[in-house]
Amino acid sequence: xxxxxxxxxxxxxxxxxxxxxxxxxxxxxxxxxxxxxxxxxxxxxxxxxxxxxxxxxxxxxxxxxxxxxxxxxxxxxxxxxxxxxxxxxxxxxxxxxxxxxxxxxxxxxxxxxxxxxxxxxxxxxxxxxxxxxxxxxxxxxxxxxxxxxxxxxxxxxxxxxxxxxxxxxxxxxxxxxxxxxxxxxxxxxxxxxxxxxxxxxxxxxxxxxxxxxxxxxxxxxxxxxxxxxxxxxxxxxxxxxxxxxxxxxxxxxxxxxxxxxxxxxxxxxxxxxxxxxxxxxxxxxxxxxxxxxxxxxxxxxxxxxxxxxxxxxxxxxxxxxxxxxxxxxxxxxxxxxxxxxxxxxxxxxxxxxxxxxxxxxxxxxxxxxxxxxxxxxxxxxxxxxxxxxxxxxxxxxxxxxxxxxxxxxxxxxxxxxxxxxxxxxxxxxxxxxxxxxxxxxxxxxxxxxxxxxxxxxxxxxxxxxxxxxxxxxxxxxxxxxxxxxxxxxxxxxxxxxxxxxxxxxxxxxxxxxxxxxxxxxxxxxxxxxxxx
Ligand SMILES: NC(=O)c1ccc[n+]([C@@H]2O[C@H](COP(=O)([O-])OP(=O)(O)OC[C@H]3O[C@@H](n4cnc5c(N)ncnc54)[C@H](O)[C@@H]3O)[C@@H](O)[C@H]2O)c1
Ligand SMILES: O=C(O)CC[C@@H](O)C(=O)O
Numbered sequence: 172x173x174x175x176x177x178x179x180x181x182x183x184x185x186x187x188x189x190x191x192x193x194x195x196x197x198x199x200x201x202x203x204x205x206x207x208x209x210x211x212x213x214x215x216x217x218x219x220x221x222x223x224x225x226x227x228x229x230x231x232x233x234x235x236x237x238x239x240x241x242x243x244x245x246x247x248x249x250x251x252x253x254x255x256x257x258x259x260x261x262x263x264x265x266x267x268x269x270x271x272x273x274x275x276x277x278x279x280x281x282x283x284x285x286x287x288x289x290x291x292x293x294x295x296x297x298x299x300x301x302x303x304x305x306x307x308x309x310x311x312x313x314x315x316x317x318x319x320x321x322x323x324x325x326x327x328x329x330x331x332x333x334x335x336x337x338x339x340x341x342x343x344x345x346x347x348x349x350x351x352x353x354x355x356x357x358x359x360x361x362x363x364x365x366x367x368x369x370x371x372x373x374x375x376x377x378x379x380x381x382x383x384x385x386x387x388x389x390x391x392x393x394x395x396x397x398x399x400x401x402x403x404x405x406x407x408x409x410x411x412x413x414x415x416x417x418x419x420x421x422x423x424x425x426x427x428x429x430x431x432x433x434x435x436x437x438x439x440x441x442x443x444x445x446x447x448x449x450x451x452x453x454x455x456x457x458x459x460x461x462x463x464x465x466x467x468x469x470x471x472x473x474x475x476x477x478x479x480x481x482x483x484x485x486x487x488x489x490x491x492x493x494x495x496x497x498x499x500x501x502x503x504x505x506x507x508x509x510x511x512x513x514x515x516x517x518x519x520x521x522x523x524x525x526x527x528x529x530x531x532x533x534x535x536x537x538x539x540x541x542x543x544x545x546x547x548x549x550x551x552x553x554x555x556x557x558x559x560x561x562x563x564x565x566x567x568x569x570x571x572x573x574x575x576x577x578x579x580x581x582x583x584x585x586x587x588x589x590x591x592x593x594x595x596x597x598x599x600x601x602x603x604x605x606x607x608x609x610x611x612x613x614x615x616x617x618x619x620x621x622x623x624x625x626x627x628x629x630x631x632x633x634x635x636x637x638x639x640x641x642x643x644x645x646x647x648x649x650x651x652x653x654x655x656x657x658x659x660x661x662x663x664x665x666x667x668x669x670x671x672x673x674x675x676x677x678x679x680x681x682x683x684x685x686x687x688x689x690x691x692x693x694x695x696x697x698x699x700x701x702x703x
Contacts, residue, residue, distance in 0.1 A: 172478055173197060173216050173239075178223035180246045181467030188471045194478075203227055211235040219474045223247055224435075224454065230257035237261050238556055242477045244470040247272060247457055249406060250487055251379060259488045262558040266473045266485050270325060271466035272457035277329030279456045280374055280404040283428030284334075286450050287372070287400040288313055290426075293447065314338040319370030321386065322377030322405065323348045323358070330374055331358050342366045345377075367391050372400045379406035389414040398425040404456045407432040412443070419446050430456050489560045490539045500537055503588070504544040506604045506613035509627030509703045510590040511548030513602045513615065516701040517633065520594035525549065525566070526574040531586035534577040542575055545590055584616065621672045623661040627703045630680045634673040634689070635697040638664045642694050643673065650675070653685035670696065 172195065174188050179200045188196045197217075203210045203226040214220060214236040221244040222228060228243055233254070238261075243253055245267040258265045286292055289310035297304050318334045320327045323345035331341045341358040344366045353360040363386075366373070373395070377383045387401065388411040401424055403410045412433055418424035428450040429443070435454060437443055443451060457466065473484045482494040492500065515522070527545055529538060546562035554565055566573055584605045591601040603617035604627065615625040618633065625631065632650070636642050643662065650657060656678040664671035680700060689698045 172218035174474065175199060175213055175217040175220045177203060177210065177213075177220055177226040177228075178246070180221060180223065180470065181463040183464050184221075184246065184467030184469075184471035187468060188475065191475055194475075201225065207231075214240070218242070218478055219244060221246060221470055221474060222252065223457075224249060224252055226252065228253040228258075230254050233257045233261040233263060236263075242266065242474050244474040246463075246466040246470040249378060251406065255488045259561050259564050262556050262561040264477055264483055264486050264560050265488050266470065266477070266483070267487060268466040268469040268473070269485060271469055272459075272462035273325040273329055275459040275462035276326045276404055276456035277333065278459075279430060279452065280326070280330050280376075280402055280428075281333050283402045283404065283430070283450060283452070284313065284318075284330075284372055284374065284400070287402065287426035287428050290448075292450050313372070316340075316371040317342060317369055319344065319366035319373040320358070321345070321363070321366065321373065321375045321409075322383075323353070323356070324376060326405070327374075327376035328356055330376065331356060334372075339372075342370055363391075364394065367394045368396070370399065371396060372402070374402040374404070375409045376405050377409065379408055383409050385409075385411045385414075387411060387414070389417065392418045392423060395423070397423060399423070400425055401427045402429075404428075404430040407435065415449075416442055416446065419448055424448075426450075428452075430454055483559075486560075489543070490537065492537075492540055492559075496537055496540065500540045500544075502606055502611040503533065503536065503541055503613075506606060506627065507541050507544030507588065508548030508551075509613060509615065510588060510602045510604050511545035512551050512703055513548075513618070513627070513701060514590045514592045514600055515549045515552060517600040517602070517618070517699065518592050518594050518598075519600075519697075520596045520598060522571060522592040523595045524572045524574070524593050526576065526591040526593070528576045528578050528589040528591075529587075530578045530580060530582050530589070531584060533586040533588060534579075538575060538577065541588070542573065545588070546573065549590075549592075587616070589617075618672060618674065621663045621665065623663055623672065623674050625661050625674050625676060626659070629658075629703065630677045631701050631703065632673075632675040632677060632681070632686075632689075633697075633699045633701055634675070634695060636671050636673065636692070636694045637696065638666075638668050638671040639694045642671070642692065645692055646673065646675065646689055649685050649688045650677070650681055653681045655679050655681045655685070 174194055174196050176198045188194055199213050214232045216239050217236050218239055219242040223246050240263050243265045248269050250267050253265055255265050290308045294308040317340045319342045320331050321344050323343045334341050342361045343358040344363045386409055392414055426448040430452045476482050482497045483492040543559045543562045546566055547557055550557040550565055587605050589603040593599050604615045607614050613627050615627050657675050658678050659676040661674040
């Protein structure tokens with residue numbers, strides 16, 4: 172399997188990949204920047220692509236790498252360089268490594284704050300130039316000042332912790348922060364306008380979204396204290412760059428520090444570069460040895476796990492299936508896929524909606540993963556590229572609503588999963604299943620409401636016939652004559668002389684001729700081969 176490492180990650184991560192049997196690691200750092208068509212060429216045939224923030228993994232990359240591409244790993248937090256929608260369309264899981272570079276980025280932010288309080292960089296430069304300017308480079312203290320933190324996630328919280336150690340009051344704005352958490356962190360949760368009005372220092376730590384782009388703009392800056400200091404080590408554009416320049420030039424903003432830019436790198440003659448109270452770093456937040464080792468190894472492990480069919484950690488376009496969840500959900504996935512596939516194959520008309528009911532013990536499991544498993548099976552014959560990642564979007568795109576119910580009604584089983592499909596003509600088909608025994612073996616226990624007991628794999632002949640003497644013998648005869656062995660058979664009927672359901676599990680598929688002969692028997696209402 173080809174693993175394309177498109178941006179430089181720690182050698183620990185690369186070595187880990189190289190040690191994996193069957194992995195061919197292609198290191199092609201920065202190809203994207205040099206020549207996108209070369210990057211696309213390299214992406215062809217890759218099972219995984221690993222990037223940092225440089226390489227742009229656009230839709231074209233997914234197009235080029237389909238159908239081999241299974242995972243894109245981002246050694247870092249922000250995934251704005253990866254087209255997650257395209258990834259989902261192509262059934263590719265996108266994973267990042269939240270947490271691995273939190274401290275590194277929090278420390279860089281704090282460095283920027285300290286350098287915004289004391290002009291260390293400017294003074295150091297003056298010394299390099301042979302000067303001794305003790306009067307120009309005075310500063311102020313962080314002690315007793317108010318820091319406004321926008322985005323109180325991992326990095327924001329670490330910055331807040333450090334600010335408190337410096338004797339600062341911390342105001343926090345984060346719509347997703349609970350009051351209990353804010354209290355536990357010793358920060359004061361406020362609305363954005365209050366944070367703007369009352370802070371001496373403001374730092375942003377959120378993703379760049381429609382809500383955060385330009386959050387600190389000209390209007391916002393006008394409401395801030397004179398001499399406010401602003402910092403952005405999150406994503407370029409959260410602080411509007413023109414507004415920042417204007418604020419620095421007018422003196423409204425006393426100092427600022429940026430690690431990220433709307434366009435990276437900013438132009439060589441960008442006016443930022445000549446602003447004296449502005450400290451710039453070239454997107455170095457995560458650039459510590461510790462952070463790089465951590466995220467490099469973590470992404471290498473995550474990608475390996477996905478390619479080996481193991482747990483899925485920190486996926487951003489599907490629920491993560493960590494080892495613990497996989498252990499509980501894993502045994503059900505085969506059953507789920509079989510139920511979905513069976514229902515799809517049994518439906519004689521176009522399906523218009525799907526209903527899934529979980530009963531008993533199974534209601535406590537991660538229904539999202541189980542549902543994806545069912546839909547993956549349901550869509551198996553609809554789309555060649557369906558998987559856990561894109562099963563839900565494909566259903567949505569097909570306009571097929573999926574109702575998921577967790578039922579508290581008692582059933583004959585400790586746990587039961589029922590999949591029903593309603594066809595455009597109003598007809599319904601259904602299949603129910605459970606796990607049995609110590610080995611958690613999947614069993615289909617009902618089809619169209621009729622009790623059966625079938626192991627869901629291989630080729631099955633599903634027959635509905637009027638309950639008459641000798642039908643099973645006739646079917647057996649035709650199949651035997653055709654050279655096909657019946658491995659197991661499950662029979663059920665609604666009433667004596669009513670409609671019987673026969674499920675024959677076969678060692679191979681009977682010929683079309685044999686199926687035609689079975690269908691020609693007068694009592695046979697329906698005969699259908701399904702493959703699970
Ligand atoms: N400079 C670097 O090298 C570097 C390194 C790591 C992370 N980052 C960036 O830093 C940012 C924060 O990373 P993190 O690991 O703390 O992420 P996180 O997900 O832990 O935290 C983000 C926080 O932003 C909050 N948020 C979301 N929308 C918001 C809004 N409209 N207003 C206010 N808050 C909002 C979320 O609730 C969350 O608490 C990300 O943009 C990430 O890409 C940059
Ligand atoms: O890879 C990097 O150096 C940048 C990482 C950073 O922007 C992130 O979002 O994790």
